[in-house]
Amino acid sequence: MTQPTENTSYKDIKQTVLARIRSGELQPDSLLPNEEKLAVEFSCTRTTVNRALRELADEGFLERRRKAGTRVLSAPQRQARFTIPMVRDEVEALGGTYRYALISAASQTAPEWLSARLALSPGQSVMHVRCMHFNGNTPFQYEDRWIVIDSVPQVKQADFSQTGPNEWLIQTVPFTNVELSFLASRADATVAGFLDVSQGEPIFTGERITWLQGQPVTFAKMYFAAGYRMTTQF
Amino acid sequence: MTQPTENTSYKDIKQTVLARIRSGELQPDSLLPNEEKLAVEFSCTRTTVNRALRELADEGFLERRRKAGTRVLSAPQRQARFTIPMVRDEVEALGGTYRYALISAASQTAPEWLSARLALSPGQSVMHVRCMHFNGNTPFQYEDRWIVIDSVPQVKQADFSQTGPNEWLIQTVPFTNVELSFLASRADATVAGFLDVSQGEPIFTGERITWLQGQPVTFAKMYFAAGYRMTTQF
DNA sequence: CAGTGGTCTAGACCACATG
DNA sequence: ATGTGGTCTAGACCACTGT
Secondary structure (H helix, E strand, O other): OOOOOOOOHHHHHHHHHHHHHHHOOOOOOOOOOOOHHHHOOOOOOOHHHHHHHHHHHOOOOOEEEOOOOEEEEOOOOOEEEEEEOOOOHHHHOOOOOOEEEEEEEEEEOOOHHHHHHHHOOOOOOEEEEEEEEEEEEEEEEEEEEEEOOOOOOOHHHHHOOOOOOOHHHHHHOHHHHEEEEEEEEEEEHHHHHHHHOOOEEEEEEEEEEEEEEEEEEEEEEEEEEEOEEEEEEE | OOOOOOOHHHHHHHHHHHHHHOOOOOOOOOOOOOOOHHHHHHHOOOHHHHHHHHHHOOOOOEEEEOEEEEEEEEOOEEEEEEOOOOOOHHHOOOOOOEEEEEEEEEEOOOOOOHHHOOOOOOOOOOEEEEEEEEEEOOEEEEEEEEEEEEOHHHHHHHHHHHOOOOHHHHHHOOOEEEEEEEEEEOOHHHHHHHHOOOOOOOOEEEEEEEEEOOOOEEEEEEEEEEOOOOEOOO
């Protein structure tokens, strides 16, 4: 007996259903028996079946609709889950020593491109913070961030000399909504200088916009050092 | 009354708890009351509280451990979920017309770098497939893929002239394990030619390795056209 | 050892979407 | 109109783990 109890667990059901999909016993687009029938088959309650199927749907294998029933997705909507770590954790996970350095922090009127991007009123003030994250003495990430002062007035008193703006924001602003993009950009003179690469080098770049209850809070660009890869398994 | 029933739903609890975290009423690292107490507070059953907290933990806000209780994570482990669509769906979601074109498909002995990467035995055969995905007549993605013939013998009969190897593989091999990476690479002459960009241009690139029950199935590099961004919201 | 979360049962009512 | 999933209750036993 490996089972602690003799009951069928929702995990067993998940495994079995997955195996049936994989073996072809459950064809793509085909309908599964309803929960009640499956409960009989697995000799458990509908609640247990429900949890199993709900999670499988969550993971992108099934599609469930009331009255229509549960269907095997023809092209499993596999979804990759990337954990977005704080830079410090990322560096330390690599076995390195994290070091932070502030480059500049100053408030100014939002440039037009930023106003447009965040839908700011003309002339709103923003804090512009630039900083570096190192792995030991190797550049790891160059961060160029804008913080909307009206949305986070405390930022005027913030001290970014020891702590990065991201860590500060996470502790200060309970954000509600994030848009995150990744792209490949070309190192301009500034980025190349900070990351110690040649100008024109391809740079893996992240862009992050954060809103707090509909109000734009911050826009950040994160330029990763050469050779960076974002990886996940599933 | 907006409530269909007067019962407290697990969604209400999630919202309330989240609000408490955001307002600072629940400090980072602090312990929540146990499920039983919360059940009393929300006048519902422990089951309902359990589901709410379980999902919040899943989403990276809480950490739960038996006996230790439920804790607010100091640095919310926000995780981005990127749905990995098939290229066809991605193009069509953009409102474009998907077009596929095979460039070449041939079997050969695996090159050394690939053998190393996938831990193949020396001299194993692979099918090398290169193809293009278009949005209308605009290059969208150049795909360079290797398929391990021993793992998927049917590939010798596969016809990639009309359907891309990815769609074929998804329908043929119910894969179990994927490693997916994204990085910024530099367009070499080949890639530049197919994507219609200048050589040296930064290219957003995906690498995907798939195993079936421990056996390597395929290695693919996907080169996206200039300007591509991978975006998610959460 | 004892407290906490993890899971299951048995039953119920309801929301929703389809035919 | 009706079948299907969505959710809740009330109670139970158990697994894990910190003290």
